Amino acid sequence: VVRSTLAERLLSGDLRALARLATHVENDDAIGRASLATLYSNTGKAHVIGVTGPPGAGKSTLVNVLIGEYRARGQRVGVVAVDPSSPLTGGATLGDRIRMQDRHADAGVFIRSMASRGRPGGLAPASAGVVHLLDAAGFEIILVETVGVGQDEVEIARRAHTTLLVQVPGLGDSVQTIKAGILEVGDVLVVNKYDRAGGDELVRDLLHMLSLAPRPESAWRVPVVRVSATAGEGVPRLVEHLDAHHAYLTRSGELRTREERIASAEITALIRAELERRISDAQTGQSEFRAMAEEVAARRLSPHEGARQLLDRLAASRA
């Protein structure tokens, strides 16, 4: 009996193979790398949507109702939830486990959460890899949910065809979040819990800020969508806006530009991760690195010269 590889099983729709491969990709091990190399040519079909916004904006609830809406339309949905909690907590949040229970009988939904801290090179390479797996496994919609607090998280959300920025009335930090330039990355803005006090004012402020920051390079007009995720209000209209953005990207040729930007970012992240790995190996491997540090400490070699010599060796080393 010839046993199928995990990659083959993933392509035939086996979600357990997908889950196992996601772990290999997260661990960046040999099976994960080989599978991604095999599967990558099967990707490029999904609509990847980044969902970001400040803590407390209700992103998880929104993602949950978006899953329901897309499922009602017959589309399969993959979710990568980047959890900023410590790796010590085990990665999956309570909210995530609840969502998993809600959906676990539905083969049209796959949710994966990843902890963002404590990884050399950040989470970007691993989350991109899991997106590729979901894409290859035939999920038509992939939601990448991040807490928009760190630069890393915002960057991950940007690596999407469509970035959905969630705001909510009454958060003290929402204006600060907007100031930090996050507004500029949103293709679709959502005012969640719009019926709270300050909802109309927030919509007006966002429209005003958008009018101040025109995007001459794009004909897409960023919509501000009122949603109440808990009540399910505004969600069908939000999905229509997301679909419209994808149609716009395809029609205008911007989809290819974005794909290239995403590819650039992913290549850069992979290079960084690989270099960090080599630096870390060199440090823990000790011998060479320590000998160099001793020479520098003894003033027999300058730090720049030491760095240059080690860099040449790091560069020559192979993964």
Place this chain on the structure above:
Amino acid sequence: VVRSTLAERLLSGDLRALARLATHVENDDAIGRASLATLYSNTGKAHVIGVTGPPGAGKSTLVNVLIGEYRARGQRVGVVAVDPSSPLTGGATLGDRIRMQDRHADAGVFIRSMASRGRPGGLAPASAGVVHLLDAAGFEIILVETVGVGQDEVEIARRAHTTLLVQVPGLGDSVQTIKAGILEVGDVLVVNKYDRAGGDELVRDLLHMLSLAPRPESAWRVPVVRVSATAGEGVPRLVEHLDAHHAYLTRSGELRTREERIASAEITALIRAELERRISDAQTGQSEFRAMAEEVAARRLSPHEGARQLLDRLAASRA
């Protein structure tokens, strides 16, 4: 007439040459690199003291009175103040300018402030370079002042022979700062503004925390020193503790271990900065990088394969 190089002028005590070289080092340009390579063998004589602590702890005032105390003892003092403000503000803070005015007639004092944001690879390589310049210029005491909020700042303060951690009563975040593990990097703890409400309690808490975190690898007993920087109280005793730590390091052989740790950290930071520069060059140089991103976006090449090919070329490129 043969004109002296900036490095030669620095060695002969020319502080204007030192100031100009510091700018070259901050800019990481050819003159800065060549000068550091020349001057590095003249370093290794200064006592480098990192000063860190939360905003509001009175670090700048403390540094100012430390300068006065060391000057009264006949020692020359260099200061590198890492200012976390935006590079847009121009780097030098108001406090720094006031201190500069206080001291500008004194050739035994040299103060340099650097903005920490907006630098590829962080500030660590540049601040280490300026420390080397001050060391080569014969400053016996070098104070590296950082705001202990970001990991980067704490890391810079750690790259010292002696790390002085400043705490102050009544700051809501002081316990949090301590929790964050910063306590572990302090060789000498200062309770500044000790006569404020909560001062004795803070001293007691710090001593308690120190008793919970013994350092079996070191015979140095971390002192907690009560200081009122504005009143000048406790400062002579603080300098005695700092001198005692340096004497301890020398006597025990720990000085060499620390020098090697500092050298390792500096080499690593330089490697990272150089690699970031090459990645950035490759991205802005466009041709190769863009062609690769296009191949990846078109699914003709996997991101890992693209990264591997580019990494080989980056590694082969020379500074």
